Amino acid sequence: MRTAFKDGRLPADSERVEPRDALLAQVADLVDARCEAASFNPAAPSVPVSGRVYGAAEVVAAVRASLDFWLTAGPETRAFERALARATGQRHALMVNSGSSANLAAVSALCSPLLADRRLVAGDEVITVAAGFPTTVAPLLQNGLVPVFVDVTLPTYNIDVARLEAARSARTRAVVLAHTLGNPFDLAAISAFCERHDLYLVEDCCDALGATFDGRQVGTFGALATLSFYPAHQITTGEGGAVLTRRPALKRIVESIRDWGRDCWCEPGCENTCGKRFDQQLGTLPAGYDHKYVYSHVGYNLKATDLQAAIGRVQLERLPQFVAARRANHARLSTALASYADVLVLPEATAGSDPSWFGFALTLRAEAGLSRRDLVRHLEGAGIATRQIFAGNLLRQPAYRECVHRVVGRLDTTDQIAENSLWIGCFPGIGEAHVEHVAATFATWRSRLRKAG
Ligand SMILES: Cc1ncc(COP(=O)(O)O)c(C=O)c1O
Missing domain, CATH: 3.40.640.10 (Type I PLP-dependent aspartate aminotransferase-like (Major domain))
Incomplete structure (x- = not known):
C-alpha cells in the first residue's frame, strides 16, 4: 500500500522523486563500500571458480525495480x-x-x-x-x-x-x-x-x-x-x-x-x-x-x-570487460602452468575461435599415472576451488544410466575427462595475485610428488 501524506493526499510523482533518489544514492554508497573490500589476502588465500562480480549500479537497478x-x-x-x-x-x-x-x-x-x-x-x-x-x-x-x-x-x-x-x-x-x-x-x-x-x-x-x-x-x-x-x-x-x-x-x-x-x-x-x-x-x-x-x-x-532483468541490463554493459578479464586470466594461467605440459593437458582454443573462457580446464595425462583426487585435495587445501567437467560422462551418472540412447564408437576421451579432468577459476573476480598463488601451489604439488617418487 502506498503511504499517504499527513493531509491524506497521495504524493505526486514530482514530490516522490527526491526521497527515491536519496535512497538510491544511499544504496550506491553502501554497495561501493562493500565492494572495495574484495581483494587477494595472502594470509587466507582463496581462488574461487566463479562468483558474482557487480557494483553499485546492479544493486541500485534492483532496488529501483523493486x-x-x-x-x-x-x-x-x-x-x-x-x-x-x-x-x-x-x-x-x-x-x-x-x-x-x-x-x-x-x-x-x-x-x-x-x-x-x-x-x-x-x-x-x-x-x-x-x-x-x-x-x-x-x-x-x-x-x-x-x-x-x-x-x-x-x-x-x-x-x-x-x-x-x-x-x-x-x-x-x-x-x-x-x-x-x-x-x-x-x-x-x-x-x-x-x-x-x-x-x-x-x-x-x-x-x-x-x-x-x-x-x-x-x-x-x-x-x-x-x-x-x-x-x-x-x-x-x-x-x-x-x-x-x-x-x-x-x-x-x-x-x-x-x-x-x-x-x-x-x-x-x-x-x-x-x-x-x-x-x-x-x-x-x-x-x-x-x-x-x-x-x-x-x-x-x-x-x-x-x-x-534490471540487474541483467547493467551486467550486459560490463560484458566486454568481463570477457576481456576472463581471457586475460586464462592467458596468465596458461603461461603459469606451461611447464606442467608433461603431466597435464592444458586447454586450447578451438581453431578459428576466440573463447569467452568459463574456466581453466586441466586433464592429468594417463601416462603420468598421477591421481586427480590428490591434486584436487592439494589445490583445495591451498584455498584454490576446483570443479570437475560437470557430469564427466553423463552415461555414468545414476539418473542417465538407463536412458534410451545410442553411443557412436567408444567414449574413451569422455571417460578420460570423467576420471582425470578438473577446472579452476578464471573469472573476473581473480587477478594476477590469485594466479601467482595458483602457480606456487602447483610448484609445491610437483615438489611433493618428486619427493614421494
Ligand atoms: C553448458 C550448460 N548448460 C546449461 C546450464 C544450466 O544453466 P542454469 O544453471 O542457469 O540452469 C549450465 C549451467 O552451468 C551449463 O554449464
Missing part, C-alpha cells in the same frame, strides 16, 4: 531482451528463469506442432556429447528424443567432428551441443554438417556468452541458442537465462512454451494485442473463446522477473 514493484516480466524484461539481442547479434532474445529452462524451451520448440512436418517427434535422434552439463541433454529425454553420444577431443573438450557422419542415421534430426567451458565447438564443421543433412542446430551458449567463431558471435549459428545468467556465468541475474533465435516462427513458439503454452502473445498487463481476442474460432473451442486462454503448446511457466 520500488516499481512490477514483480513479473515487464518493461525491464523487454528492455533487457532488446539489449541482449543487440549484444549477441541475434534478432530475438527471450528471457527465461534459467539456462536449463532455456534448453528445455529451445528443444521443446523443435517439437512444436506449429512446425508441421519439420517438427521433431518421439524417437527422433539428436547428436550430442556425454561430457557436459546434464541439462543440455535432459530436454531431449524430456521430449522423448534419443540422444546419440559422440566422443569429444582434448584439448578443446568439444565434440570430435570426425565422427559426425558415423553418428547419423535415418532418424537424425538435430545436433544439440554446448560450447564447453566457453570454448566454441567447431562451428564450421557442425554448421556444414547440419546444412548438408537438413538438421536443426541448437547451440548451448550457457558458458560461452561473448565467444566468437570466425569473428562471429556464438549463438548466431544455430536455429536456436541458449544462455544462462546463474552467478557463475559471464553475466548474472541470479537465476536467469535466455533463448536466442533469428526466426520469427521459432521466437513465437519459444514464447508460447515459456508462457504456459498459450497461443496469445500479450505481454503481462496487456490485453488484446492481436485485436481479435474474442473474435476467433480456434479448434473446437466455442467461437470467440478468449484468446488469452487458448493453448497451442503443452507449455510451462519459465518466465523471469523484472528485478532480474
Whole structure:
C-alpha cells in the first residue's frame, strides 16, 4: 500500500522523486563500500571458480525495480531482451528463469506442432556429447528424443567432428551441443554438417556468452541458442537465462512454451494485442473463446522477473570487460602452468575461435599415472576451488544410466575427462595475485610428488 501524506493526499510523482533518489544514492554508497573490500589476502588465500562480480549500479537497478514493484516480466524484461539481442547479434532474445529452462524451451520448440512436418517427434535422434552439463541433454529425454553420444577431443573438450557422419542415421534430426567451458565447438564443421543433412542446430551458449567463431558471435549459428545468467556465468541475474533465435516462427513458439503454452502473445498487463481476442474460432473451442486462454503448446511457466532483468541490463554493459578479464586470466594461467605440459593437458582454443573462457580446464595425462583426487585435495587445501567437467560422462551418472540412447564408437576421451579432468577459476573476480598463488601451489604439488617418487 502506498503511504499517504499527513493531509491524506497521495504524493505526486514530482514530490516522490527526491526521497527515491536519496535512497538510491544511499544504496550506491553502501554497495561501493562493500565492494572495495574484495581483494587477494595472502594470509587466507582463496581462488574461487566463479562468483558474482557487480557494483553499485546492479544493486541500485534492483532496488529501483523493486520500488516499481512490477514483480513479473515487464518493461525491464523487454528492455533487457532488446539489449541482449543487440549484444549477441541475434534478432530475438527471450528471457527465461534459467539456462536449463532455456534448453528445455529451445528443444521443446523443435517439437512444436506449429512446425508441421519439420517438427521433431518421439524417437527422433539428436547428436550430442556425454561430457557436459546434464541439462543440455535432459530436454531431449524430456521430449522423448534419443540422444546419440559422440566422443569429444582434448584439448578443446568439444565434440570430435570426425565422427559426425558415423553418428547419423535415418532418424537424425538435430545436433544439440554446448560450447564447453566457453570454448566454441567447431562451428564450421557442425554448421556444414547440419546444412548438408537438413538438421536443426541448437547451440548451448550457457558458458560461452561473448565467444566468437570466425569473428562471429556464438549463438548466431544455430536455429536456436541458449544462455544462462546463474552467478557463475559471464553475466548474472541470479537465476536467469535466455533463448536466442533469428526466426520469427521459432521466437513465437519459444514464447508460447515459456508462457504456459498459450497461443496469445500479450505481454503481462496487456490485453488484446492481436485485436481479435474474442473474435476467433480456434479448434473446437466455442467461437470467440478468449484468446488469452487458448493453448497451442503443452507449455510451462519459465518466465523471469523484472528485478532480474534490471540487474541483467547493467551486467550486459560490463560484458566486454568481463570477457576481456576472463581471457586475460586464462592467458596468465596458461603461461603459469606451461611447464606442467608433461603431466597435464592444458586447454586450447578451438581453431578459428576466440573463447569467452568459463574456466581453466586441466586433464592429468594417463601416462603420468598421477591421481586427480590428490591434486584436487592439494589445490583445495591451498584455498584454490576446483570443479570437475560437470557430469564427466553423463552415461555414468545414476539418473542417465538407463536412458534410451545410442553411443557412436567408444567414449574413451569422455571417460578420460570423467576420471582425470578438473577446472579452476578464471573469472573476473581473480587477478594476477590469485594466479601467482595458483602457480606456487602447483610448484609445491610437483615438489611433493618428486619427493614421494
Ligand atoms: C553448458 C550448460 N548448460 C546449461 C546450464 C544450466 O544453466 P542454469 O544453471 O542457469 O540452469 C549450465 C549451467 O552451468 C551449463 O554449464
